[in-house]
Amino acid sequence: MKRVHRFYSDNLFLRATAVISTDVVREMCTIQKAGPLAAMALGRAVTGAVLMAAQLRDKQVVALHFRGNGPLGSVYAEASYEGECRGWCDQPNASVPFKDGRIDVAAGLGIGLLNVIRSQPFEKAPHVGTVELVTSEIGDDIAYYMQQSHQTSSVIALGVVLDSQGQVEVAGGVLIELMPGATESTIGDLEAAVTAAKPLAEMLVAGSNAIQLLKNLTGSIPMNPSEHPFDLKYSCRCNQDRAERSINMLGREEIKEMIAKSESSKIRCDFCGRHYTISFDRLREMLANFDRMN
Numbered sequence: 401m402k403r404v405h406r407f408y409s410d411n412l413f414l415r416a417t418a419v420i421s422t423d424v425v426r427e428m429c430t431i432q433k434a435g436p437l438a439a440m441a442l443g444r445a446v447t448g449a450v451l452m453a454a455q456l457r458d459k460q461v462v463a464l465h466f467r468g469n470g471p472l473g474s475v476y477a478e479a480s481y482e483g484e485c486r487g488w489c490d491q492p493n494a495s496v497p498f499k500d501g502r503i504d505v506a507a508g509l510g511i512g513l514l515n516v517i518r519s520q521p522f523e524k525a526p527h528v529g530t531v532e533l534v535t536s537e538i539g540d541d542i543a544y545y546m547q548q549s550h551q552t553s554s555v556i557a558l559g560v561v562l563d564s565q566g567q568v569e570v571a572g573g574v575l576i577e578l579m580p581g582a583t584e585s586t587i588g589d590l591e592a593a594v595t596a597a598k599p600l601a602e603m604l605v606a607g608s609n610a611i612q613l614l615k616n617l618t619g620s621i622p623m624n625p626s627e628h629p630f631d632l633k634y635s636c637r638c639n640q641d642r643a644e645r646s647i648n649m650l651g652r653e654e655i656k657e658m659i660a661k662s663e664s665s666k667i668r669c670d671f672c673g674r675h676y677t678i679s680f681d682r683l684r685e686m687l688a689n690f691d692r693m694n
């Protein structure tokens with residue numbers, strides 16, 4: 401099973417996470433029926449989310465919501481500390497012209513905003529931070545958010561490599577954070593290592609594991625593993641109750657129309673593709689509840 405690997409440097413000035421996320425990115429792209437552009441964007445976003453989430457605490461969840469004006473529309477990815485993740489994209493079949501022979505994720509997202517939503521159990525409202533998209537390449541935008549919202553400098557590399565059919569061949573990433581008080585010498589060592597590093601895509605295609613992805617960016621800086629015993633898995637928390645609530649949120653008139661048109665309502669979860677049926681009787685109960693409230 402694949403896990404997010406956590407590390408810290410000897411002097412504790414650096415902490416890092418690294419992952420090979422191929423399996424979950426593939427599963428997500430299949431569920432989302434993602435074309436090549438959406439696969440690149442969603443794959444980077446969900447890889448970024450799992451790297452960030454592994455640095456949180458028990459049961460905490462981080463969600464990244466990229467809202468650009470490009471043809472992809474919204475790109476959303478979410479991950480928990482325990483390695484559960486999921487993602488979703490408005491326009492999974494969107495495409496844009498290649499740029500220098502590559503899929504142009506920045507043009508796919510366009511300009512816009514990144515919302516980062518951090519939530520934890522027993523907390524009434526989640527913490528939401530918003531920044532403008534700086535390059536719309538996803539990794540840079542996450543780094544910018546961390547700098548703006550948490551005053552944390554970071555190095556982040558996210559990669560998705562597609563095969564000639566546009567399917568996910570391999571995906572992975574690394575997030576390195578500079579902790580408060582990091583010395584000039586540590587910063588210098590990290591900068592030198594990053595400058596000398598091989599491109600992430602090259603490392604991924606060569607079959608590197610998470611530790612090798614990290615070492616590629618930290619060079620000779622001694623890094624130690626830190627316990628994080630959770631398997632990465634694509635997972636959705638949708639259920640019948642949530643499905644009914646989402647129908648309820650459509651409001652009285654919509655529900656009335658559904659009752660007039662058919663015997664039941666079917667909805668499909670955007671994250672996992674699961675289907676839910678809201679029975680005719682249940683729709684009538686919902687309508688009665690609306691009428692009782694007024």
Ligand SMILES: [Zn+2]
Pocket residue numbers: 636637638669670671672673674
């Ligand atoms: Zn679901």
